[in-house]
Amino acid sequence: MKTPEELVRPEILALSAYAVADSEGMVKLDAMELPYALPEALRARLAERLSRCELHRYPDPTGRRLRAQLAQRMRVPPGMSVMLGNGSDDLIQIVTFTLARPGAVMLVPEPTFVIYRTNATLAGMRYAGVPLRADFSFDREAFLAALRELRPALVFLAYPNNPTGTLYPAADVEAVIRAAEGLVVLDEAYHAYAGASFMARLAEFPNLAVMRTVSKLGLAGIRLGYLAAHPRWIEQFDKVRQVYNVNVLTQTAAEFALEHLSVFEAQAAQVLAEREPLAQALAALAGVTVFPSAANFLLVRVPDAARVHAELRRRGVLVRSFHGAHPLLENCLRITVGTPQENRILLDALRACL
Numbered sequence: 001m002k003t004p005e006e007l008v009r010p011e012i013l014a015l016s017a018y019a020v021a022d023s024e025g026m027v028k029l030d031a032m033e034l035p036y037a038l039p040e041a042l043r044a045r046l047a048e049r050l051s052r053c054e055l056h057r058y059p060d061p062t063g064r065r066l067r068a069q070l071a072q073r074m075r076v077p078p079g080m081s082v083m084l085g086n087g088s089d090d091l092i093q094i095v096t097f098t099l100a101r102p103g104a105v106m107l108v109p110e111p112t113f114v115i116y117r118t119n120a121t122l123a124g125m126r127y128a129g130v131p132l133r134a135d136f137s138f139d140r141e142a143f144l145a146a147l148r149e150l151r152p153a154l155v156f157l158a159y160p161n162n163p164t165g166t167l168y169p170a171a172d173v174e175a176v177i178r179a180a181e182g183l184v185v186l187d188e189a190y191h192a193y194a195g196a197s198f199m200a201r202l203a204e205f206p207n208l209a210v211m212r213t214v215s216k217l218g219l220a221g222i223r224l225g226y227l228a229a230h231p232r233w234i235e236q237f238d239k240v241r242q243v244y245n246v247n248v249l250t251q252t253a254a255e256f257a258l259e260h261l262s263v264f265e266a267q268a269a270q271v272l273a274e275r276e277p278l279a280q281a282l283a284a285l286a287g288v289t290v291f292p293s294a295a296n297f298l299l300v301r302v303p304d305a306a307r308v309h310a311e312l313r314r315r316g317v318l319v320r321s322f323h324g325a326h327p328l329l330e331n332c333l334r335i336t337v338g339t340p341q342e343n344r345i346l347l348d349a350l351r352a353c354l
């Protein structure tokens with residue numbers, strides 16, 4: 001009998017599973033979740049709504065009602081289609097598997113969201129990264145040169161980028177979309193915090209898809225992402241999507257959330273109001289560099305990230321270390337913006353261990 005190591009595809013053997021730290025009892029500032037739970041007043045109403053779900057039936061396979069509601073509330077331009085995913089992670093996988101023809105290339109700026117690369121590997125797609133500049137700004141000339149050389153079938157631009165927080169200039173994004181012969185997916189996971197989006201311009205570009213998630217807006221637990229693009233793209237992606245990829249509880253909870261969108265937006269606005277004060281307080285600490293962010297997190301460089309990360313953890317604060325993940329991220333920590341109280345705890349802990 002052969003061992004798993006002999007049978008498993010070598011590129012999968014070489015991967016490591018996505019690590020999620022144990023956060024029991026911690027101040028959790030590692031995963032860009034909204035720090036506010038669903039308000040008490042809405043809980044009973046949501047429970048009532050969920051209790052009416054037909055759990056004995058399969059869900060609507062494409063989530064027609066939810067898609068229509070999303071298209072309206074998120075101002076998807078007329079004539080464009082929306083596809084739902086079990087989180088945007090699911091959508092990244094669907095798009096990648098659909099375009100992974102033999103020899104096809106995925107191109108991304110680096111450092112960025114690692115799930116793009118994981119999916120390229122799983123789909124057998126060639127992967128290439130173009131480094132951002134040392135200050136994490138977009139290197140337009142280098143990226144356009146790579147586009148010409150590699151002619152990727154698929155480009156992912158996280159807008160703003162994770163883990164750097166960078167919002168690339170709209171003119172650079174537009175130049176990439178115009179120069180690309182393949183599909184450009186703008187990953188707008190942080191749109192609620194960014195104050196910028198290409199959604200309104202979607203119909204201008206036949207090779208653009210805009211992807212979003214409700215995860216960073218207070219609903220990470222329900223797992224829902226959506227992708228808006230020209231119907232010709234969605235028609236193909238729909239063949240790769242698992243038929244019932246978004247369950248009925250998620251569809252119902254998301255419909256409920258969209259009816260109360262202003263509640264979630266108000267909570268996001270509270271987080272956004274904390275971002276600059278936190279950035280300034282962090283920058284005032286000796287030895288700490290804070291990079292500009294258009295998302296609900298801040299990337300910082302500290303003198304010794306491994307030690308600071310462990311020290312913070314010992315003091316009950318969980319942040320994410322990116323030291324070792326990419327050469328440009330040396331000694332970098334990513335800190336989710338929390339409640340005012342959580343941010344104070346973080347600052348006190350950081351002051352104590354620097």
Ligand SMILES: *Cc1c(COP(=O)(O)O)cnc(C)c1O
Nearest residue numbers: 087088089113158162189213215
């Ligand atoms: C968090 C994040 C996602 C994942 O979203 P889910 O909907 O929770 O799967 C996708 N893209 C980027 C850039 C992210 O930071």
